[in-house]
Amino acid sequence: MKSNWKKLSLTIGLGTALILTGCSSDSSANEDVTLTYSIWDQGQAEGMNAIADAFEEENPTIQVNVEVTPWDQYWTKLESGAQGESLPDLFWMHSNEFANYSEGQILMDVTDLADESETLNMADFPEELVELYTTENDELLGVPKDYGNIGLWYNKTLFDEAGLDYPDEDWTWDDLLENAEILTDVENDVYGVLAPLNREEGYHNFIHQNGGYVISEDKTTSGFREDETVEAVQWYADLSVEHGVSPTVGQFADNSNLSFFQSGRAAMGFFGSWMISQLAENEYTNENVDVAPMPAGTEEAVIYNGLANSISAFTDYPEEARQFLEFLSSEEAMIIQGEYGSAIPALSGTDTSFLEAYPQFNIQAYLDQMEYAVIKPYSKYTARWEDVENQALIPVFEGEATVEEVSETIITGVEEVLESEN
Structure with missing residues (x-):
């Protein structure tokens, strides 16, 4: 866990960082952009790359690099990046670590994205997971990726x-x-x-x-x-x-x-x-x-638990990152995640796609247990x-x-x- 002085140090100067962030999207509007999407599970890399490929087909000016860092090094690297305002553009968030990043304006508040999007509806995700990645001030700092x-x-x-x-x-x-x-x-x-x-x-x-x-x-x-x-x-x-x-x-x-x-x-x-x-x-x-x-x-x-996809408040490409987050949370991306056997998709109605990845096992048991699952x-x-x-x-x-x-x-x-x- 980070101490208070570390959290304070992340907050100092953030106003300037956010101003720069806000200006950056205009400069990249007509340029090719590369986003970094950081994850910790090599076993899910193939599925995440498939999602990135599908997104790039629809958005040819935006490239997504999936970066895999093992769990033991992931949080150390992320903490260092937060202190240096050099986080990946998007990355996985875990419930145990959320408190470390929910303060100090480290994560982008995407409440407006969820409110304004024609495809992203938070009611389509498990309510407890949405609450988990929402602050006491009702800031949505991550969109549920999966459940397990x-x-x-x-x-x-x-x-x-x-x-x-x-x-x-x-x-x-x-x-x-x-x-x-x-x-x-x-x-x-x-x-x-x-x-x-x-x-x-x-x-x-x-x-x-x-x-x-x-x-x-x-x-x-x-x-x-x-x-x-x-x-x-x-x-x-x-x-x-x-x-x-x-x-x-x-x-x-x-x-x-x-x-x-x-x-x-x-x-x-x-x-x-x-x-x-x-x-x-x-x-x-x-x-x-x-x-x-x-x-x-x-x-x-x-x-049960679930991961979320979050955006760095320091990203140089906020609009492009929001586009990718919206796609990550879409039916198309969730089904890709399931079919590749990466994880059980969090979006309602897409979790059955996970069954196709492992027909040798009775995976339906996991889906059925959600009727009485406790967060x-x-x-x-x-x-x-x-x-x-x-x-x-x-x-x-x-x-x-x-x-x-x-x-x-x-x-x-x-x-x-x-x-x-x-």
Whole structure:
């Protein structure tokens, strides 16, 4: 997270930068323009380039260069660019980082674009995602690009060998544990389910399935005050700690949950829809696995999130950037995104295009789950309180403490962060 002085430094002199930005579009009106569109996922590069190509066909004087920077370097590079007023013209924005860029006039307010456009209608996107990228002052600083939620992936071969029925929409926590116990073969390093210390693809789903919450709707209170939250996280941790049907924290340190699954050493795992391309690219998982809805607790629930496309307030080509943003948000571009298997398009009515990219998997499960999906918990300083939560839960997943024993630490730390936001 950036400190306040960094945010202030981004604001200083911005008036001049915006004046220059406002003047630049006239000078480029009759000239060829090159926009940089920055993303972090190499797996989506082909689809994003296809969108850029389609846009360039309609706008021959505007070229779009898709720039891929891995996640670990992406935000460092973006922060440096923000401080130097040299951001890419357009770039992906994530809910965890939005607060860092929503202040100091770093992102272009595109509210007027959405209001005036003949094709861009924010009512056609998931309401919670639109709210996520809108400030308290009703400034729209990003248009939703996609959505993703979590599915229960399973190894068909291991289920067949054990004579078990595949997971389906009727599964509960009890079904998950019962089948995981049967499928676990520790001697051969095969586990029934993968339950690492992971929030979005892990225990946050179980919290909501048990009637709990992570932070309150008014973003002032930690959900670890609630018995339902504590109970759900303990149940999830016990898959490893008590039941031994999941690898330990130490084992996950040596092998990711993806590597366990792709090597056939796990019968089930929880993976976000953004992981589908990697599962399809791996020869073993492409042939041996499939996906079902998440199992239900006392209720059905699944965490969902989505990225947005944002424009730099410092771009030299504001009008051209707005043109490309409008195209990125169009039905044509969204369908291209889906057909290339980049991500599930956020625009209403286009998400089914994603099904065509992976006919070998039951991708419909992800689309169906949106009926009861819960937006990924977020606030102004999401990453800060997530770190508090994560650090406090490490001894729980190591079997050295219970969730109840560390809950007060989580409550205190999380609520201190939430209070600092106000």
